[in-house]
Amino acid sequence: MSSLVTARNVSKSFGNVRAVDNVSFDIEKGKIMGLFGPNGAGKTTLLKAVLGLTDCDGSLSVLGLDPFKQRKELMKNICFIADVAVLPGWIKVSQLLDFMESTHPNFSRPRAEDLLSRTKVRKDAKVRELSKGMVTQLHLSIITAIDAKLLVLDEPTLGLDIIFRKEFYSNLLNDYFDGERTILITTHQVEEIENLMTDIMFINDGRILLDSSMEALPQTFTELTTSGENADRARQLGPLWERDVFGKKVMTFEGVDPNKLEGLGEPHTPSVADLFVAKVKGAAA
């Protein structure tokens, strides 16, 4: 497998704050990598470094390029949608298509028009006249029409209602993702992309807490619902985190042999959201 993104000891400080602290990871081709972290964890800074929008220490290579120094070259093969990268309100949809066509070498106008024809976005409308959901549809259509190797999504569905959110991800999978392309995505709505991701990464205080494939999660992490004496025994196995649910104890274990948990309660695989909380709280404890 070839690695699209290679980060080795990447750091970025703002004054005394280390937003990204000595981070190393790889993203391989054809993966959908979910990146999660609490607010202020360094997600956005890391994404910006990957996109060449900010410089950083350490070695970072994206598609074999130095993202900060070779941003123009990189942007031919990378797209991103971020809730902070807003389409300008004054532009007409047709003008946007014209502009993309004349500046982006990998943009296919027929493809974009085809994708847009499935939405309610009119070509003579200005972006400011569209609803937030339609603007996101427009943005995704444009991005999907770019033959890019890596798509970076930073909170792409923030502020959208559930229908647009579902549609966004189904379009993303059906129209954009073809197994050749790679996606790096962050969102707070973890549940919505849980079944979509192939790989997962947690980040907190600028450090990586977890970097795993989704397939490997059940082998590493077990969640146990238990109570009473069993709970005390289970606690001795060193759970990452423990919480109360309807009078029962729910414990999250990392790297504990499932056989040891046998008979102590109901074991199951934790959801990504619970795992995230367990890792973040567990690391803080």
Next chain:
Amino acid sequence: MITHQLALVRREIWEHRSLYITPAVVGLIMILTLFTAFVFASGYQEIVDLGIVGAQSLAGDLERRAALLAVLVGNTAPFMFAGAILTIFYSLDCLYAERKNKSILFWRSLPITDAETVISKLLTNLIAIPVIAFVVIVITHLVILAMISVFVSIQGGSSMFLIWKSAPLLDVWVGMFLVTILLPVWFSPLIGWFLFVSGWTKRSPLLMAFLPLMLVPTLEYWVLRTHLIWDAIQSRFDQLPLFKGIDPETLFNERELVASADAISLLAYVDIGSFLASPQMWAGVVVCGLFVTAAIYVRRYRDES
């Protein structure tokens, strides 16, 4: 590179529609004013009739040429004024608005460098604004001359003879084109400064652009007791090396017009040679380059979100 620049400048015109609406409105106002004047003047048919007859029989070719030259050149003054205002407001807005409406990250997600983007905004100032203004000036000239022709014809004069043959159109247009293109080059250090402020300031670009133009020279005078910066700013406004001085003696003898046809010309007073040879002009271009470089640097390295 060139196709990128064309697309980028076109985008600037899409975004800032005032770049063509403003000169169009100025042209329209001048045309309507003239129209009103004609409607008003037609109430005094006899007097005007006499004037036309007088012009036809008494005034010579040169007088008519001089009068029309004055009309055509005089007409462009409001466009120059509007162009200057447009340049100031456009320059101050173009790198500020994209940060304010957060579209900057979208633009930066495309394979276009920050240098290309900032240069396109400079080119909009140096080329797009002057060329649009020039085209509107030409159209306004043609409409105004057509209206005068109709008026002259109604009064019984020969418009072909009195107006179209006498108007030094080509001379005025070539001269005007040179002036509209070269004026922004002369003022380019200010344009560069405005672009830099636009890309750098977090609020009120207008204030941030003009306040230092007052404060820095004042500070210089307090501290150093010199006024070099103020002189440099002032010289932009009173030492434009684009026109030859006009000696009235070569045009008039007592009250008679004695100039030759060659002298009744805008082009004859546009002095490209001294413009290109002016160290001040080139120094200004260098200052503009420095400010534009700073604007590129700020757009590339500053991380605001």
